[in-house]
Amino acid sequence: MTQQDFRSDLAKAKNLGSAGHGSGHWLAQRITAVVLIPLIVWIIYSIISMLGADYEQFTAWLSQPINAVLMILFVIASFYHAVLGSQVIIEDYISNEGFRVSKIIAQKLFFTAAGIACVFSILKIALA
């Protein structure tokens, strides 16, 4: 017995499912997760080796291209991963649609601004 398919031809061609955005969110969460595994190993090692560093030592460390680039990658990957995760938390727990959508937009704008502030700060130190 075959199951009846109620989807329109357009819906099938778009292949975005009932939520309307396909598996993009899910996939982005996984890709950033895998990318973050080696970056976390690097940042934990860096924090331990830089403990007690004064201003000159820290800025000299962050000025090295390898550290500046890895720090920028860590900021982008972790902030993006955090935005995706907190979006799901908001979607699950806030039932009022207007408040929910506003909160998702607000947190995305905040993390975009925070990410740009981090990247700008890293570049300012590295290129000083």
Added chain:
Amino acid sequence: MSTDSGDQKHISQRPLSPHLQVYKLPLAALISIGHRATGFALTCGTLLLLWLLIAAATGPAPYNTFMAFATSPLGQFMLFGWTLSLYFHLTNGVRHLFGDMGYLLKIKSAHQSGCLILIATFLLTAGTWYCALYI
């Protein structure tokens, strides 16, 4: 009449749906909630990184203010919470990736891998703080 009483008896024998207050959550459920809680904590923790980078880009005085906070008892407590949350979220995140591939989903393997990530979280956190404080 007899059908009514029969229905009543039938209803009374049905199992109750699990009320959260009296229902002992299995380990896998607690870890699932913990993954979300630590994810939220880590999201808040990114603000510390934001503070550090902006302070370092601004100058020595703001950088020293950050370092004074990071080495204060509250700062150390937050950093300890950050490492604990990070290792829990990291190891359970890897467990999630195995779940996405279809492994560790049976009750027994889900429970065993859950115990494993709790042990790994403890060891990694303890090891990190040992390195930070004594090496």
